[in-house]
Amino acid sequence: MKDHVYKILELVGSSDQSIEAAIQNAIARAKATIRDMRWFEVIQTRGHIENGTVHSYQVTLKVGFTLETS
Amino acid sequence: MKDHVYKILELVGSSDQSIEAAIQNAIARAKATIRDMRWFEVIQTRGHIENGTVHSYQVTLKVGFTLETS
Amino acid sequence: MKDHVYKILELVGSSDQSIEAAIQNAIARAKATIRDMRWFEVIQTRGHIENGTVHSYQVTLKVGFTLETS
Amino acid sequence: MKDHVYKILELVGSSDQSIEAAIQNAIARAKATIRDMRWFEVIQTRGHIENGTVHSYQVTLKVGFTLETS
Amino acid sequence: MKDHVYKILELVGSSDQSIEAAIQNAIARAKATIRDMRWFEVIQTRGHIENGTVHSYQVTLKVGFTLETS
Amino acid sequence: MKDHVYKILELVGSSDQSIEAAIQNAIARAKATIRDMRWFEVIQTRGHIENGTVHSYQVTLKVGFTLETS
Amino acid sequence: MKDHVYKILELVGSSDQSIEAAIQNAIARAKATIRDMRWFEVIQTRGHIENGTVHSYQVTLKVGFTLETS
Amino acid sequence: MKDHVYKILELVGSSDQSIEAAIQNAIARAKATIRDMRWFEVIQTRGHIENGTVHSYQVTLKVGFTLETS
Amino acid sequence: MKDHVYKILELVGSSDQSIEAAIQNAIARAKATIRDMRWFEVIQTRGHIENGTVHSYQVTLKVGFTLETS
Amino acid sequence: MKDHVYKILELVGSSDQSIEAAIQNAIARAKATIRDMRWFEVIQTRGHIENGTVHSYQVTLKVGFTLETS
Amino acid sequence: MKDHVYKILELVGSSDQSIEAAIQNAIARAKATIRDMRWFEVIQTRGHIENGTVHSYQVTLKVGFTLETS
Amino acid sequence: MKDHVYKILELVGSSDQSIEAAIQNAIARAKATIRDMRWFEVIQTRGHIENGTVHSYQVTLKVGFTLETS
Numbered sequence: 010m011k012d013h014v015y016k017i018l019e020l021v022g023s024s025d026q027s028i029e030a031a032i033q034n035a036i037a038r039a040k041a042t043i044r045d046m047r048w049f050e051v052i053q054t055r056g057h058i059e060n061g062t063v064h065s066y067q068v069t070l071k072v073g074f075t076l077e078t079s
Numbered sequence: 080m081k082d083h084v085y086k087i088l089e090l091v092g093s094s095d096q097s098i099e100a101a102i103q104n105a106i107a108r109a110k111a112t113i114r115d116m117r118w119f120e121v122i123q124t125r126g127h128i129e130n131g132t133v134h135s136y137q138v139t140l141k142v143g144f145t146l147e148t149s
Numbered sequence: 150m151k152d153h154v155y156k157i158l159e160l161v162g163s164s165d166q167s168i169e170a171a172i173q174n175a176i177a178r179a180k181a182t183i184r185d186m187r188w189f190e191v192i193q194t195r196g197h198i199e200n201g202t203v204h205s206y207q208v209t210l211k212v213g214f215t216l217e218t219s
Numbered sequence: 220m221k222d223h224v225y226k227i228l229e230l231v232g233s234s235d236q237s238i239e240a241a242i243q244n245a246i247a248r249a250k251a252t253i254r255d256m257r258w259f260e261v262i263q264t265r266g267h268i269e270n271g272t273v274h275s276y277q278v279t280l281k282v283g284f285t286l287e288t289s
Numbered sequence: 290m291k292d293h294v295y296k297i298l299e300l301v302g303s304s305d306q307s308i309e310a311a312i313q314n315a316i317a318r319a320k321a322t323i324r325d326m327r328w329f330e331v332i333q334t335r336g337h338i339e340n341g342t343v344h345s346y347q348v349t350l351k352v353g354f355t356l357e358t359s
Numbered sequence: 360m361k362d363h364v365y366k367i368l369e370l371v372g373s374s375d376q377s378i379e380a381a382i383q384n385a386i387a388r389a390k391a392t393i394r395d396m397r398w399f400e401v402i403q404t405r406g407h408i409e410n411g412t413v414h415s416y417q418v419t420l421k422v423g424f425t426l427e428t429s
Numbered sequence: 430m431k432d433h434v435y436k437i438l439e440l441v442g443s444s445d446q447s448i449e450a451a452i453q454n455a456i457a458r459a460k461a462t463i464r465d466m467r468w469f470e471v472i473q474t475r476g477h478i479e480n481g482t483v484h485s486y487q488v489t490l491k492v493g494f495t496l497e498t499s
Numbered sequence: 500m501k502d503h504v505y506k507i508l509e510l511v512g513s514s515d516q517s518i519e520a521a522i523q524n525a526i527a528r529a530k531a532t533i534r535d536m537r538w539f540e541v542i543q544t545r546g547h548i549e550n551g552t553v554h555s556y557q558v559t560l561k562v563g564f565t566l567e568t569s
Numbered sequence: 570m571k572d573h574v575y576k577i578l579e580l581v582g583s584s585d586q587s588i589e590a591a592i593q594n595a596i597a598r599a600k601a602t603i604r605d606m607r608w609f610e611v612i613q614t615r616g617h618i619e620n621g622t623v624h625s626y627q628v629t630l631k632v633g634f635t636l637e638t639s
Numbered sequence: 640m641k642d643h644v645y646k647i648l649e650l651v652g653s654s655d656q657s658i659e660a661a662i663q664n665a666i667a668r669a670k671a672t673i674r675d676m677r678w679f680e681v682i683q684t685r686g687h688i689e690n691g692t693v694h695s696y697q698v699t700l701k702v703g704f705t706l707e708t709s
Numbered sequence: 710m711k712d713h714v715y716k717i718l719e720l721v722g723s724s725d726q727s728i729e730a731a732i733q734n735a736i737a738r739a740k741a742t743i744r745d746m747r748w749f750e751v752i753q754t755r756g757h758i759e760n761g762t763v764h765s766y767q768v769t770l771k772v773g774f775t776l777e778t779s
Numbered sequence: 780m781k782d783h784v785y786k787i788l789e790l791v792g793s794s795d796q797s798i799e800a801a802i803q804n805a806i807a808r809a810k811a812t813i814r815d816m817r818w819f820e821v822i823q824t825r826g827h828i829e830n831g832t833v834h835s836y837q838v839t840l841k842v843g844f845t846l847e848t849s
Contacts, residue, residue, distance in 0.1 A: 027167075036202065050193065054121040055119065061107065061116060146318055153443055161505040237447075243483055248356055266662070307377075333401075335401070411740030447657075456691065496529075537617070608827055609826050647719035653783055653784070669846075
């Protein structure tokens with residue numbers, strides 16, 4: 010149990026609703042190809058502005074997942 | 080289209096509701112004097128505490144806007 | 150009034166709802182033993198993932214409080 | 220009171236006397252055009268050397284001021 | 290001569306030619322409204338990619354200029 | 360259009376000509392296997408020295424590309 | 430002598446006189462409850478502005494002290 | 500299980516043997532007064548030199564522990 | 570020889586023995602799928618604590634490998 | 640005049656009086672062997688505490704000086 | 710071959726032509742007194758502005774060279 | 780005793796055995812020309828990989844030593 014190896018991906022998710030939704034969109038999209046995601050860390054929070062209001066949040070994440078032993 | 084020049088402002092917005100509302104309050108206030116805001120980046124998230132609960136969120140932003148050619 | 154001294158604690162709060170709720174959970178828990186908390190600063194936003202969705206947000210905070218004169 | 224918006228300027232003040240005087244020179248100069256300055260943060264402390272002694276201190280500051288509601 | 294005060298602007302210049310041209314484009318555009326620019330510092334170098342080649346360089350600069358005594 | 364998810368790769372390109380050529384070499388090589396690259400950010404600029412002159416520039420890049428919906 | 434363990438506190442001291450006085454005020458206040466303080470490191474220097482002049486310096490410190498063997 | 504709150508301490512451990520022993524000395528000393536330590540993070544690795552050899556390693560750690568619900 | 574392109578992976582290795590063993594476990598696991606690994610850089614050193622002693626070291630690495638020309 | 644080359648030294652000066660005196664002590668000592676020092680930048684401000692008061696300030700500086708053409 | 714020791718110098722080179730020329734000027738000047746330079750890393754890119762155009766680029770480098778066994 | 784001035788060198792030591800041995804190799808080599816080394820700080824830990832195993836550790840250190848009064 011002690012000697013797991015994890016790999017870390019860097020993703021950017023976006024949402025016009027909230028920072029949390031941008032995080033969840035990135036992880037939901039990654040779920041299609043990556044099993045065993047374990048944690049994330051927010052690296053940067055940015056967004057686009059249109060007509061003087063926030064048009065979308067863009068959150069850059071590091072996502073860690075377990076490398077299965079082959 | 081390739082040679083745009085942008086200027087970056089640093090603003091602090093606050094809200095007693097959420098981090099997103101603090102971001103939007105800063106951008107809404109800046110809209111009064113700045114046209115063509117294009118993106119923001121969250122630099123710092125702080126807040127005030129009163130009586131042991133969050134009283135307000137304060138979010139420091141960099142906001143980029145297009146410099147119009149004169 | 151000018152010569153206050155503050156102490157800064159570092160806490161990690163978590164929530165399965167939102168980043169704001171994770172901040173508030175940390176501060177509510179600290180309230181049990183610390184009087185006169187004045188401000189917080191978000192140092193890091195992380196979270197756990199289970200079955201490809203966000204299971205909880207974990208927010209690391211610095212919290213400043215007034216040291217009462219003894 | 221909770222939803223103030225602040226703008227942050229970056230200034231460099233200098234003095235041949237002390238770091239504190241360099242800070243005060245920058246703020247005194249900014250006072251001519253900016254009302255409602257509220258706080259500063261020191262970003263960098265540099266200086267010039269002439270003939271093997273400190274000739275001047277140069278302090279880079281961020282200065283926050285309240286944006287008045289128009 | 291020792292007690293100058295400088296103000297620092299943050300700009301983003303872009304060019305499809307080179308990093309140096311992106312820097313110069315930002316400074317040339319700022320020249321229209323700012324006198325007495327003295328130095329710059331590169332904060333970030335980014336760019337856009339189209340069809341698998343670099344389409345433009347985007348360089349974020351801090352630019353310092355002398356505040357004239359009023 | 361608002362809910363795109365991007366993935367970020369980290370690459371090192373090198374060139375004996377210029378920093379720009381090192382960036383372009385990295386992106387040209389990545390083009391062979393990655394579609395829809397959108398932006399890059401320079402993380403570090405290093406190089407090798409031989410016989411007291413620059414032998415090559417090595418530029419570390421983050422490269423963002425769109426994850427296609429499957 | 431080689432295997433000492435130290436604990437590090439984070440404090441904010443303030444003064445309307447100087448950066449050094451803000452440091453000393455924080456340490457003098459901590460002295461009431463902490464024995465064996467050994468070193469400090471300045472983490473951040475901020476201050477409040479009132480009526481266009483520096484009203485107080487606020488210095489954030491890390492302070493290390495020896496944990497006595499129990 | 501999701502809403503735990505953790506507190507983070509900063510400690511410096513030292514050892515004349517190895518970096519790992521310095522970490523373990525800090526944690527062993529903290530164990531005397533802190534229950535439920537869960538993780539550590541190395542912040543800085545320093546050391547003292549005497550007569551041209553390493554005399555001791557000094558490792559600064561952040562240590563997280565569970566705040567028990569009162 | 571001058572125009573190599575490298576790709577950088579981010580991995581987390583763990584070990585209950587030492588920091589070096591955690592590094593080697595990560596690289597040994599990556600060897601199963603990646604040829605031509607050339608260098609690593611330690612990004613973060615963390616660990617788990619159980620019953621007041623270090624239970625495992627967790628080391629986050631960047632690992633660079635040569636992209637073969639296709 | 641444009642193609643000067645500078646070398647940067649890192650020094651630590653100390654003083655029991657002030658941060659400025661610690662800077663000046665470092666530069667005065669370096670003057671004995673280095674001609675043409677031009678600027679300094681403060682990298683870190685630390686100090687020693689004895690009996691609950693500041694015993695000395697220790698300031699780490701980078702100092703730039705002109706390399707004379709040989 | 711494995712146990713080389715390197716020393717790292719910090720230099721600032723300047724040029725009115727390009728960032729690459731500023732790097733090369735620094736290394737060419739250092740070549741006069743240092744043998745066996747092996748690599749460089751760019752730490753900062755700055756420059757002087759005169760009359761609203763870039764007058765010179767100033768690049769701060771770390772340069773590593775092999776310490777010969779005596 | 781309070782007004783010592785220290786100089787800081789940056790060195791890279793390497794070893795195929797351990798991080799600690801890489802530190803000691805750097806300091807042992809520097810001992811040949813530098814008296815009165817007092818402390819070190821680890822700046823970066825890297826290494827070379829050959830055939831999928833760690834071939835050597837490379838540790839970048841800052842090393843402080845007392846400047847003797849001339």
